[in-house]
Amino acid sequence: GDSVTQMEGPVTLSEEAFLTINCTYTATGYPSLFWYVQYPGEGLQLLLKATKADDKGSNKGFEATYRKETTSFHLEKGSVQVSDSAVYFCALLSIIQGAQKLVFGQGTRLTINP
């Protein structure tokens, strides 16, 4: 079945550092890909998405590019802030026999120190 594998956490960085969180997927066809963020004590929020190969999703300084050839959707940010501390989930939209669902990676906890 469809699956998502994320970089193991936790990740701890200093403010203004460069961030990469790796995500690869296994799926039939070319699913839509997403990054969700979960801030402490809150629910899941959509951070960005890409729906086809070579699309780049971006939001709040975060970017991710849909790479079909490497089946990857790595999350990047050039200069992180303390407020970016959260758990980040990579996900794909799985559609099998007309039934849709999101399949999540295991999540990566990011802590940014001042």
Added chain:
Amino acid sequence: EPEVTQTPSHQVTQMGQEVILRCVPISNHLYFYWYRQILGQKVEFLVSFYNNEISEKSEIFDDQFSVERPDGSNFTLKIRSTKLEDSAMYFCASLSVGGRAEGYTFGSGTRLTVV
């Protein structure tokens, strides 16, 4: 911006008791979902619901679980006899028709604690 609303935000229940988690999806959405996240672990799919019936369910969604959309507005998850291992954050989500590119809208979750 439309929201998915979940109530309660936190529920504590004794093992063996029944609980009902409530969700109000976005009004023009037609696909509804429950996911759960055991503390510190991945978000897991439980069940999807479309056209007033379950369209898919995971292995987790055994006979102790049921879902209902009783009045065309609320979408509920019932756990008949809770176990300690049911303690988790439960998220409701909804998706619009043709929402392949739109993604889901998640509620803020219900934290269920079974004692």
